[in-house]
Amino acid sequence: MREPDAIFADPRQAALYDVFDDDRSDLDAYAAIVAELGARRVIDVGCGTGTLAVRLAGEGLSVIGVDPAAASLDVARAKPGADLVTWIHGDxxxxxxxxxxxxxxxxTGNVAQVFLSDDDWCAATDAIxxxxxxxxxxxxxxxxPEVRDWLNWNIPPTRVALPDGRIAVVTRSVTDVSLPLVTFRGSTTIDDEVLWSTSTLRFRDRHEIERSLDGREFDVxxxxxxxxxxxxxxxxxxxxxEGKRQPVSELT
Structure with a gap:
């Protein structure tokens, strides 16, 4: 497994992650799915700064958060209710x-796409x-991948107010598209300091994912x-x- 991107592993950038990505309404769908499936014990793989893990634990679930970025886990552990979560530093x-x-x-998020090689993806799904x-x-x-949304990922220099009153200037540029891989680079400038992070995601189409899951003993x-x-x-x-396949319609 590759090292986590600096945006998650650099303590200076991890501390700003929730500031720049403060709208986590995307997690509402996951909380609803957890309830729909009647799950009581949940593993959040690639939990990052722990927003979903803490939320689910606050709803009375047993939650394990796993992430390879120690700096992100430090942010997660400092959140109210974090003591209800079991945190594991690991990939x-x-x-x-x-x-x-x-x-x-x-x-959640881009976690499933950080596994760039087939071997890494298989190792992750086998572990799960x-x-x-x-x-x-x-x-x-x-x-x-067919949507090609990376064409909309560039961000020109944009000013963002920080909680301490300072101003950060953030940018993002797609630097390489060599499908199935897309690489982008972001910067955060605060005062005279520039923090950089480079990320690469792998785009797998639906057929590829379904085939890979079938090969790892999962039914979609x-x-x-x-x-x-x-x-x-x-x-x-x-x-x-394992045993008889159980459609979602029979669980709701």
């Missing part, structure tokens, strides 16, 4: 060590399979539209293959 395969088994594992109970659920989102039960990015993403609800 996705570390989820395979979670016991007892979970009802559901989730990857191990961490789930029989017929447990794996829920994640991924951007649709449903594929939904992401309500915060309609038409741009798929949300996969996959079930660990």
């Amino acid at each position: 996705a395969p570390a989820a395979g060590e979670v016991r007892p088994p979970a009802d559901l594992a989730v990857m 399979h191990t961490a789930l109970r029989p017929q447990g659920w794996f829920v994640f989102e991924t951007r649709r 039960i449903d594929v939904r539209d992401a309500p915060d990015r309609p038409g741009k993403e798929h949300v996969f609800l996959a079930q660990r293959r």
Whole structure:
């Protein structure tokens, strides 16, 4: 597994993540899915600064947050209610060590796309399979490559007010499109300091993902539209293959 991007691993940038991405209404859909599937024990793989993990724990669920970026976990642990979450510093395969088994594992945001090689993706999905109970659920989102949304990712220098009254100037530029990989670079300038972070995401189409999950002993039960990015993403609800397949319609 590659090292986490600086935006998550650099303590200076991790501390600003929730400031720049303060609208987390995208997590409402995941909280609803957790409730729909009746999950009581959840693993948040790539939990970042812990917004979803803390939210679910506050609703009375048993939650494990796993992330390879120690700086992001430091931010997560400082949040009110963070003591209700079990935090694990590790990459996705570390989820395979979670016991007892979970009802559901989730990857939000771009987490499912940080696995650039097939080997890394298979290692992550194998670990999640191990961490789930029989017929447990794996829920994640991924951007649709055919939409080519990276054409809209560039951000010109933009001023953002920080909680301490200072002004940050943020930028983002797509630097390389070599499908299935897309690379972009962002900067944050505060006073005279410039903080850089470079990220690469892998775009897998629906057929590729479904084929890969089938090969890792998951059944794709449903594929939904992401309500915060309609038409741009798929949300996969996959079930660990074990015994009789159980459609979502029988759970609601």
